[in-house]
């Protein structure tokens with residue numbers, strides 16, 4: 001019985017893509033105009049546009065921001081640029097330049113991207129950048145995501161995008177306020193991912209760099225539905241376990 005249980009479990013894990021070799025991650029960069037075509041057919045995607053979070057507490061610095069698509073925090077550093085010091089853009093926030101910030105309006109080229117008519121976005125606030133620990137409610141699996149990145153690399157920084165510790169893209173020498181779309185495909189279902197958007201002095205990394213702020217918005221994460229057959233198989237595996245325990249007690 002133990003052998004059958006093990007085999008059934010292995011099949012279930014293999015079908016889910018767990019326990020196998022890590023799938024190949026692909027990262028593609030697109031223009032904002034492609035948003036609708038890129039996400040056509042994304043069923044039941046989980047969105048985060050920062051509208052509810054922004055409105056709930058107003059313009060402010062945030063240490064760890066928990067959202068519908070996981071948590072965000074800063075990569076560190078202390079920003080001292082206009083984003084932090086400019087009174088016009090900071091009339092309602094005591095800004096230390098050491099955390100991310102929820103912002104509205106237009107701040108040095110960063111502004112709301114989605115929804116149309118919305119206001120809020122998440123800003124790196126002149127720090128080294130952001131860490132996004134991607135996760136969905138209930139640990140639900142996902143296989144791809146999209147987000148809009150605005151105003152990166154217009155003040156000399158090399159914006160390096162890493163996924164689970166591997167550098168996947170580097171942006172450099174963009175014009176003020178440029179928005180780029182990132183589509184990350186995990187090559188199969190995953191339950192978590194660590195995305196870092198970090199400013200550096202060189203394309204190869206070098207020192208981390210402050211004062212080249214950027215923002216993210218218009219996020220969608222595509223969940224992977226559990227196939228009905230796997231639910232049945234999971235029940236069968238659980239059933240083997242119950243039978244095995246009963247036999248053990250009878251012995």
Ligand SMILES: [Ca+2]
Pocket residue numbers: 049050051112113114115118119120121217218
């Ligand atoms: Ca928004």
Ligand SMILES: [Ca+2]
Pocket residue numbers: 151152153154155212213214
């Ligand atoms: Ca910038």
